[in-house]
Amino acid sequence: MKKYFGTDGIRGKALEKLNSNLAFKLGQAIAKSLKPMDVVIGEDTRQSSSLLAFGVAYGLALAGVNVYMAGVVSTPMIALYSKETHKIGVMITASHNPYTDNGIKVFKNGYKMLDDEELELEKYIDEDELLVSNSFGKILFTDEVRKLYIDKVNSLNLPSFNQSIIYDSANGANYKISNEIMSHYAKNSLQIGNTPDGFNINLNVGSTYIDTISLKVKEHHAQIGLSYDGDGDRLLVVDHSGKLFDGDLIIYIIAKYLKKKGQLKKDTVVLTRMSNLGVINALKGLGIKVILTDVGDKYVSDELVKNGYSLGGENSGHLILNDYLPSGDGLFASLFLLKVLEEMNETLESATKEIYMYPQVLHNIRNVDKNVLNHPTIINLINNIKEKLGDDSKFFVRPSGTEDLIRVTISHRDETVLKHYLSVVIDEIKRLGEIKK
Known part of the structure; x- marks a missing residue:
């Protein structure tokens, strides 16, 4: 089990669980474990982001690593720069969470670190011994992250929209x-x-x-x-x-375009278990194979890279155009989508008209002990519901890796059936997982 890293880097209440001391220790851990010469750091617009960014930077610089501060840039900009320059990238952000939270993502050659790599980093975070170099690293400000990203966008040869x-x-x-x-x-x-x-x-x-x-x-x-x-x-x-139009539908539009152009490598798309069954069936109807991974764009990315696929993502909106960028990028994906719609002379509606979207619900259960998922009654209930729903359905119950809640996802062609079993599992989890005050 990881102590600090969750499904998407380190995340927690800013300046409480995730404070400048932990940021400093992470900087030291990166220096000890990965031994980089240079690291680039970007940040989002949260009040706490600069403090955490400099915490990581000081930990690195003390160990002799040169640090390039990119200021306010997007996560995919840091990922791209990390890949193109072979520098370790660090992004200070809690993504879609409120400003009271913050997080730290680490990129190696443009890709988020996988579980075993994060575990290796964690070995060094709690070490008391400091790594102090005879020659301290420099902390410099850079605009190269922005310039490199602009060059990548311009390489698409986009029309005027x-x-x-x-x-x-x-x-x-x-x-x-x-x-x-x-x-x-x-x-x-x-x-x-x-x-x-x-x-x-x-x-x-x-x-x-x-x-x-x-x-x-x-x-x-x-x-x-x-x-x-x-x-x-x-x-x-x-x-x-x-x-x-969510990530599933956007991926469908782009996949259909790439296949038509002969540019969808191995005629395969990578999605997650959360993707809508209607989109999966529609992709298969186009002769496109669908690979499903665990939830988390880093797992999608790993599958894309290992097997050389072109396109993947999550219905939450992470869209990875692997032939262009190493990570999900909302801005880049939106530009590519606009280009596709213009070339195909399609609207969002017409480009997805053949899809029957299955009713699907994601429900967050709060104020319960997440360990309730280990209770034999809950385990048996989940297994029984899966069996009754059948193969042409989806049913997942999992603890959130970034928030204190349990997520229930259920999808079925019959919405009445869906609502019944959703209610059953929510009631039982609340009953057995109630936190006593």
Whole structure:
């Protein structure tokens, strides 16, 4: 079991569980375990991010590692720079969480570290002995992360987009870069969620609050709305009517395009267990094989890299175009999607008209002991429900790796059946997992 790393790096209450001391120790652990010469550090717009960024930087510099501070940049920008320069990348962000939380993600050659690599890092975090170099590393500021990303976007040879677009940067890490790029390629665009103050990241904006972009699109009679998350690695989209198109549907549109162009390697797409059965069936109908991984974009990424596939992601909006970038990137994916729709002369609706989306519910159970999932009664109940739902369904119950809650996901063609079994499992988990006050 990992002590510090969860499903997406280290995460916790900013300056409480995750404080500058832990950040310093992580910097030391990176120096001891990975022995890099240089490390690049980016951060989102949270009030606590700079303090944590410099905590990591001081731990590294004391050990003789040169540190390049990139300032406010998106997670995928750090991942790209890490891959292209072979530097270790560190991103200070809690992604879609509120400003009171924060987190640290570590990239090695552009990819998030896997479980065994994170366990190796953890061996050094709790060491009391400091690694002090005879020659301290330098802490420098750099604009190279932004420049490299701009070059990658320009390599797509994008057309000018004439449709009216609204994009929501969640008051987060990509608010600068998304404005710079959209202002160039989409003249008829409007940005919202672009006034970060350290406290308003993801606050009533971004991909975790999709109502905002939906209302703005309808208010301004825009053709499409693009919504990113706090660290810029997710994308959700709405059409002119405000209808949501999640990561599954976006991947379907792009996969169909790449297959038609002969550019979908091995005619395979990588999704997670959370993906909608309707999308999976529709992809198979196009002759596209679907590989399912555990939840977490790092598992999708690992599958893509190991087997040389082109495309994968999560319905939450992590979209990895592996032939271009090593990580999910909301902005890059949105530009690619706009390019696809224009070339195909399609709308979001027409490009997905053949899909029957199965009813699917994700319910978060709060204020319960997550260890209740080890209770024999709950184990038996979950197994019985899976058997009764049958093969053409989905049923997962798992503890969150980043929050204090249990997630229940259920999907079935018959919504009445879905609601019945969802209610049964929620009631039993609450009954047996109640936290006594």
